[in-house]
Amino acid sequence: MAGGFAVSGGSGDYEGKVTGFVIMTCLVAATGGLLFGYDIGISGGVTSMDEFLLKFFPNVYHKEKNLKEGGSQYCKFNDHMLQLFTSSLYLAALVASFAASITTKAFGRKISMLIGGLIFLIGAVLNGAAMNLGVLILGRLLLGVGIGYANQSVPVYLSEMAPPKLRGALNVCFQMAVTLGILIANLVNYGTSTMKKNGWRVSLVLAAVPAVVMTVGAVFLPDTPNSLIDRGQKEKAKTMLQKIRGTSNVDNEFEDLIIASDMSKQVENPWANIMKPRYRPQLTVAVLVPFFQQLTGINVIMFYAPVLFKTLGFGDGAALMTAVITGLVNVFATLMSIFTVDRFGRRPLFLVGGTLMIICQIAVGSIIASVFGVDGLGTFSKGLGNITVAIICVYVAAFAWSWGPLGWLVPSEVMPMEIRSAGQSINVSVNMFFTFIIGQIFLTMLCEMKFGLFFFFGGFVVIMTLFILFFLPETKGIPIEDVTRIWKSHWFWKKYMPADDNTHV
Numbered sequence: 001m002a003g004g005f006a007v008s009g010g011s012g013d014y015e016g017k018v019t020g021f022v023i024m025t026c027l028v029a030a031t032g033g034l035l036f037g038y039d040i041g042i043s044g045g046v047t048s049m050d051e052f053l054l055k056f057f058p059n060v061y062h063k064e065k066n067l068k069e070g071g072s073q074y075c076k077f078n079d080h081m082l083q084l085f086t087s088s089l090y091l092a093a094l095v096a097s098f099a100a101s102i103t104t105k106a107f108g109r110k111i112s113m114l115i116g117g118l119i120f121l122i123g124a125v126l127n128g129a130a131m132n133l134g135v136l137i138l139g140r141l142l143l144g145v146g147i148g149y150a151n152q153s154v155p156v157y158l159s160e161m162a163p164p165k166l167r168g169a170l171n172v173c174f175q176m177a178v179t180l181g182i183l184i185a186n187l188v189n190y191g192t193s194t195m196k197k198n199g200w201r202v203s204l205v206l207a208a209v210p211a212v213v214m215t216v217g218a219v220f221l222p223d224t225p226n227s228l229i230d231r232g233q234k235e236k237a238k239t240m241l242q243k244i245r246g247t248s249n250v251d252n253e254f255e256d257l258i259i260a261s262d263m264s265k266q267v268e269n270p271w272a273n274i275m276k277p278r279y280r281p282q283l284t285v286a287v288l289v290p291f292f293q294q295l296t297g298i299n300v301i302m303f304y305a306p307v308l309f310k311t312l313g314f315g316d317g318a319a320l321m322t323a324v325i326t327g328l329v330n331v332f333a334t335l336m337s338i339f340t341v342d343r344f345g346r347r348p349l350f351l352v353g354g355t356l357m358i359i360c361q362i363a364v365g366s367i368i369a370s371v372f373g374v375d376g377l378g379t380f381s382k383g384l385g386n387i388t389v390a391i392i393c394v395y396v397a398a399f400a401w402s403w404g405p406l407g408w409l410v411p412s413e414v415m416p417m418e419i420r421s422a423g424q425s426i427n428v429s430v431n432m433f434f435t436f437i438i439g440q441i442f443l444t445m446l447c448e449m450k451f452g453l454f455f456f457f458g459g460f461v462v463i464m465t466l467f468i469l470f471f472l473p474e475t476k477g478i479p480i481e482d483v484t485r486i487w488k489s490h491w492f493w494k495k496y497m498p499a500d501d502n503t504h505v
């Protein structure tokens, strides 16, 4: 995932152009992100399609239809298997990303991308052809394995191919591709929902398109110099670096790569390292940032927007169209973040984004409370429905210029070499784990907590915004080598820093 970006250090003062290789690399990055985003966005629309529900979740279908005659709106989609359909993918991805990190290290990045692409393809085909719930869930699990492999290997591949100066920008571009994938999925669902039959099959099988691109890419793309060095092929690595950078003058960078590879071999156990007190701030960031990113509640919207909008009384087409609108807002606000993050810094984006999210969550919770109350009986007027959608759009925008991209960027900026691989794995796995949890329990929580659910997530955003305010120093423009300086001068974290430590760690 995007969190895996920063791999080798280096000052970045090397010669090198934006060559065809770099552009190809960006395309692969894009397909990796698209693949992930497409899966995030596709399930909600599909689960709101009658034909799909009737085939796999007849109970939910009948409950929804009967509700037209009265009953609690909060619980109409509450079904564990329906949630498992969405969430199983993320659990499989979590497990597979550990397997992928072993494959990627031992056999290279390309092999992992190839494995990821192929397994994903099988999953997409199974999903599109599924005749029963078992096959459907099996397909989702395979998609998850594919995503685990892709999210682990694509960012590593990218960070090693990109000229160091572009690394940060590419990091955020991965998240950009994720949001584009979500939007494409929303558009596809909108289109296929108008088909008389099998629209859901088309939605699910189209996930194969980015997978084919990634699989073919993995076959034709070159190995990264870092990977060749790690596997003892130094000469080949140097020739490759010259090709990628479009210049024969790569001695400095090549030397740094060798040093970085030697250093990472000396780092016996990054997992033991990161547990040392001096890395407490980084460990805290690696755990709390992805946890908080998911506890904003964003995936309630990304996974279940169409279902949520149907709960608010929208018709099928309107619910799917509204998901397209939130998808668009997500893409544009992420773009804005890319253009402003280095000007304003990370903290202002986090603080403004967080504050806006809190206001929106309180507003949505209050509106739903006023219409549905505790027993879930009531109907939204058209005007109030539109106001609610507008507030949800502001919430999505606030997420997309703060916790969305920064949830990946900030952890990758604060990890020194000797803990980087462990730090990034923690970041990615915590994110996947809570993505799974939210996918698995949201519909039940909505049924149990009712409008209070929005206050619940709002409460978490208050906590995370206070965390940023008091515990996260600004990392804008600080080279990775100097990052210890900011912890040393921080009112809270300085007590963990060894006094005699003048190295970059």
Ligand SMILES: OC[C@H]1O[C@](O)(CO)[C@@H](O)[C@@H]1O
Pocket: 040, 175, 178, 179, 182, 293, 298, 299, 302, 330, 404, 407, 435
């Ligand atoms: O754009 C929203 C998406 O971004 C992520 O946070 C990943 O960075 C996903 O969990 C979410 O669905």
